[in-house]
Amino acid sequence: MDNHDAQHIRDATRKYIYVFVALLLGTIITVLASYVPWGNRTVNIGVALFIASIKAFLVAGYFMHLISEKKMIYGILAATGFFFAGLMALILWSNADHVSNIFN
Amino acid sequence: MEIPYTVEPRPDTGLYNAKVGIWLFLASEVMLFGALFSSYIMLRVGSLSWPHGLLNVPIGTVNTVVLITSSITVVLAWASLKLHNFSRFKLYQGCTILLAMTFVMIKSYEYHDKFTHYYVRMVDGTEHTGHVEGSPMNLSLAKLTNPKHPVTSITFHADAPAAEHGATAHAAHGEAMVIETSKISKLESFGPWHSTYLAIYFTLTGLHALHVIGGALVMAFFWGPGSKMWKSEPERFTNRVEVSGLFWHFVDLVWIFLFPVLYLL
Numbered sequence: 001m002d003n004h005d006a007q008h009i010r011d012a013t014r015k016y017i018y019v020f021v022a023l024l025l026g027t028i029i030t031v032l033a034s035y036v037p038w039g040n041r042t043v044n045i046g047v048a049l050f051i052a053s054i055k056a057f058l059v060a061g062y063f064m065h066l067i068s069e070k071k072m073i074y075g076i077l078a079a080t081g082f083f084f085a086g087l088m089a090l091i092l093w094s095n096a097d098h099v100s101n102i103f104n
Numbered sequence: 105m106e107i108p109y110t111v112e113p114r115p116d117t118g119l120y121n122a123k124v125g126i127w128l129f130l131a132s133e134v135m136l137f138g139a140l141f142s143s144y145i146m147l148r149v150g151s152l153s154w155p156h157g158l159l160n161v162p163i164g165t166v167n168t169v170v171l172i173t174s175s176i177t178v179v180l181a182w183a184s185l186k187l188h189n190f191s192r193f194k195l196y197q198g199c200t201i202l203l204a205m206t207f208v209m210i211k212s213y214e215y216h217d218k219f220t221h222y223y224v225r226m227v228d229g230t231e232h233t234g235h236v237e238g239s240p241m242n243l244s245l246a247k248l249t250n251p252k253h254p255v256t257s258i259t260f261h262a263d264a265p266a267a268e269h270g271a272t273a274h275a276a277h278g279e280a281m282v283i284e285t286s287k288i289s290k291l292e293s294f295g296p297w298h299s300t301y302l303a304i305y306f307t308l309t310g311l312h313a314l315h316v317i318g319g320a321l322v323m324a325f326f327w328g329p330g331s332k333m334w335k336s337e338p339e340r341f342t343n344r345v346e347v348s349g350l351f352w353h354f355v356d357l358v359w360i361f362l363f364p365v366l367y368l369l
Contacts, residue, residue: 009187052360
């Protein structure tokens with residue numbers, strides 16, 4: 001390993017520490033936000049999931065190095081995202097129960 | 105026969121094979137947990153009421169911090185190998201294993217708490233929740249009325265009416281009351297059979313805990329006997345540690361969503 005590579009790893013390590021601190025802060029904010037009476041539980045759910053998504057982005061992006069990965073990995077993730085979105089869409093579709101609504 | 109592309113990248117993918125493999129595996133894991141999360145949504149949307157405050161938030165928060173901390177130690181272990189610092193790798197990898205064990209122990213404590221917390225319905229229709237003296241696990245009316253060892257009464261410490269179950273609930277327990285077995289129509293612990301919420305809670309957290317245990321075993325192997333490879337094939341060993349780390353981060357990622365969904369919302 002040359003000096004350039006070693007320096008690159010040291011710089012990355014500094015980023016990992018920042019991400020770690022951000023994740024801890026995110027956890028505290030998530031807990032505190034859950035006690036805030038927003039007036040509607042849907043808002044509480046939205047806020048908590050929004051913060052969780054930011055934390056997930058930090059873990060996936062920096063700890064799992066997704067912000068600088070090869071195309072192949074992005075391809076696998078895109079396919080996963082497609083099927084995951086389809087799974088959730090089917091759940092929402094089922095819950096909306098359009099078929100029953102047509103006949104009612 | 106030599107396994108190809110364990111170190112050097114494959115020309116068409118630009119990656120060593122194990123990395124492609126772990127990402128394909130993680131893709132299947134996303135669908136596995138996705139199916140359970142979608143089940144959670146269906147169950148929650150379809151239920152008339154959804155319990156809140158059944159889990160201990162401070163304990164859940166501590167476990168979240170434990171898992172997040174293990175996520176940084178695992179990436180620092182890999183970075184140490186990249187910098188050819190093997191002793192530092194051993195330190196961080198050891199910390200990760202200890203943190204994983206801490207997570208599982210805390211989870212076990214939470215499970216134990218649920219299996220020793222009871223719902224009682226009396227013959228006259230009144231209901232109580234609380235703890236049976238002696239903290240027996242998973243007691244049932246069938247066990248109390250077993251002809252071989254019949255129990256005529258239990259001493260019950262009911263939860264205070266307004267208290268949520270958790271650290272405060274234990275302190276808020278009212279005075280002990282003796283309940284005759286003949287006056288009980290239903291007795292069950294807060295296990296997965298108690299409610300839809302607890303069924304999905306135990307399913308999701310149980311599957312997640314199995315992933316934590318599996319990941320910890322693999323990392324323990326790389327910390328112990330598997331680390332011999334560092335002397336013969338350091339780059340291949342570093343790649344192995346990276347792959348196990350990717351799995352570990354995924355486990356952390358799942359918990360990031362499980363914690364608010366099950367404990368806070």
